[in-house]
Amino acid sequence: MEFTPENKKKIEEILKRYPEGKVGRQAALLPVLRLAQEQFGYLSEEAMLTVAQVLDLSPASIYGVATFYTLFNKKPVGKYHLQVCANLSCCMEGAEKVVKHLEEKLGIVPGETTADNRFTLSEVECLAACGTGPVIQVNENYHEKIKTPEDVDRLLEKLR
Amino acid sequence: MDRVLTANFDHPDVDKLPVYEGRGGYRSLKKVFSLKPEQVIEEVKSSGLRGRGGAGFGTGMKWGFVPQNSGKPIYLCVNADEGEPGTFKDRELLLRDPHRLIEGVIIASYAIRCHTAYLYLRGEFFEPYQKLEAAIREAYTKGYLGKNILGTGYDLDLHIHRGAGGYICGEETALIESLEGKRGYPRLKPPFPAVQGLFGCPTVVNNVETLSALPYILEKGAASYKKMGTEKSPGTKLFSISGPVQKPGVYEIELGYPLRKFIHEDAGGMLPGKILKAVIPGGSSVPILDASEVEQVNLDYESMNQFGTFLGSGGVIVIDEDFCLVKALKVLAKFYAHESCGQCSPCREGTGWVHKIMTRMEAGKGTPADLDLLLNLADNMTGQTICVLADSIAMPTRSYIKKFRQEFEDHVALQKCSKM
Structure with a gap:
């Protein structure tokens, strides 16, 4: 290498x-x-x-x-790394439902990658965008106000 | 009230240098360079500006601790590692007005005689990184950074150092360790960074918002700044508000402003059908306020202390009657357990235990003895560790149970949340 x-x-x-x-x-x-x-x-x-x-x-x-820092991946991640903030403000806006919908839709739980290596799902801590939660960071970019299953579907559609 | 920090927030292209200059940007530097560094420190001291990262320590005083005869280089570290849950003000400053921060960095660096400044930027902040990189490049091209700034003979380099994920790196000595390329372990103090910080040299660590207030203070004078706010908490501060309010977001508020007014007027009040139960006023680490306290307290350091809590980072989290505080505490406990660096046993073990107990309680398997066990844990985690991360979950634990004990007891007795 x-x-x-x-x-x-x-x-x-x-x-x-x-x-x-x-x-x-x-x-x-x-x-x-x-x-x-x-x-x-x-x-x-x-x-x-x-x-x-x-x-x-x-x-x-x-x-x-x-191994100290969370942004360093010690194992391969998918093409799109979906990092859902699950901290307090996002939780109040429904982050748990967002995670659940992603789990069902992708057939994986946080920490896993889809078989086609397209998506990795992670629950992460506060992303400092609490006024526009729930926040999902996809690779480098923030996607804010992802509140409903429909919002999640629209986001996934963009990433297909 | 003058807008010290957000004057440019309505101007979308102000991240471009010519637009920033057109709005009076970098004008303070002429005055700054006509003063001696000591005079700049005096001006900031007399403005009463206090560190806006959370601790609220006097900025001018912090600068005054830097020895000028050590023979070593002096460093400035910009703390842009925003990550205290409920706090999202620095991200706005970085995205919307990056040149104001750079101007503040130049002022602070000149005052403490620093020639190399590092901006420690939260690893997740990619868009702010791009904006800052572009703004710094512009500032170099125009001669605000680099050698012989504006022909004064003063040199300053500013480098961005991107973090890699870790809440603890916002603690100033952990930030220094992380900048040095190590695990983000907070250091024992003393020695304080002012004497022995980055690379063993005198170092000042200042928050983004603190530095962004400097252009105003130096241009308009400490007296203008002091006209705003209260005697002991002068000036303005950014407050970020989240939760079930009409207009969550970032607001510049004169210190001393009533919290009730901030929530019900500036932030538009509660969403329809939502009733305010409690407010975490200064980021997730601080003790909670109940609805009656929210009616009385003001947004300044002293008023918050009178109510047993802290102004902290200004991250205001509003919680309504429908949201379970057992769950709130579980979510925070998970966060602090995850973010504990693991150096000190009371924190490494304590945060884990609080998390375990809260997870069990939230799942309906709590016991009546758990509440006192949590309080006991909190007491044994307080003041026992190198940094305040352990205190940061001990304080919420103690205050949530003390002020909302009935809600916790109900949750234990019902073996589930009464709000579901």
Whole structure:
């Protein structure tokens, strides 16, 4: 596994933001892990070893960091990662029903991926858009006010 | 009231530099650079601006703690890791007026003699990231960032550092750890970040909203800012309101404003058929207010303290009679159990236990002894840990049970929710 030449260049740019030496290479870890996830799809052990090599950091410390943060996927996710906020304000707006409808519609429960690798369903914590709940983050983008089964269906239709 | 933070919210293209400048943007810098850094700190101190991330600590005073003779670089970290349930104000500032934040960053950096600032941005915030990236690029091109800013000889670089998911990274020392590329573990204090923060150097961590207030304060003067609000809570603040109200959203409000008026007038009142039962006034961590307290309390730090709660982040969550507080506490307990970093036993174990008990109770399998067990747990989680995450579920636990004990007892006795 190797970073593309384009991503190698990006890593050089990232390193410039931080002090020189090991402290700076460690500081670059989060952005470089993000880059690895973008290129390799998820953070497999192999992907993490590649990062370890590029930043000259111990694989164990990288594993420790990668497993702390929820946005780093340690297993493959589908083409569309549906992340439903289930915290208080979204819950009051009916997030539980939204999750239930998604479960029925996709035939999976949170933490699973559909057999065709199209959808992964996750319940996530507050996405800081509480005034327009329930919120579903699909990959990078927020979809707000997804209140009814019909809203969910319309969203899924767009992602087909 | 002057709109300190939201003056540009009605102008959709203000994220573009020429539009921002056209509305008076970056004008404060001329004055700032004519002052000495100490004078900028004095001005902010005398404005009475308090940190808007939740703790409410005096901003000028925080800056004053930075030693100027350490021989090390000084860093500013912008805390844009908004994630306290019920709080969605910083996202609006980032999306709608990113240049105001950048202007504030320049002012703060100049004041503390910092030449490298990092903006720690919540990993989930992709749209704000794009807006900020574009705005920062524009600011570099126009000479507001980079070397020799506006010909003053002052240099400042601003980098975005994107987080990767973790509520705890909004705690300022965890934020620093995360910026250093580690797990987001809060640090023991002292030493405080002002003395030993990022990369072991003096560091100030300021919230997005705090920094966004600076252009106004420096341009119009501390006196104008102090004219608004109350004596001890001067100025304005953003409040985000969610729950069954007519107009949920983000509002700029003069501190000292009655909460009742905010809910019933500004936010349009309750939805038809909904009756207000309780309000969480400052983000999910703070003690709850019952309906009669909501009638009396004002939106400022001191009034909230008088009612045993906190202004916090200004995340106002309105709860109506139909919504079960057992469920509310279960949802929050799940959140804090999930977000506990696991360093301190009272938090790692305590948040998990509260979550387990609440899950059982919500499912109708609670026992009468559970309520006192929860209170006992809450007491043993308070003040025992490196950071306040454990307190952040202990406080709701204690206040929900204390103020709404009957509702909890009914839920246990009926073995289900009486509202279903």
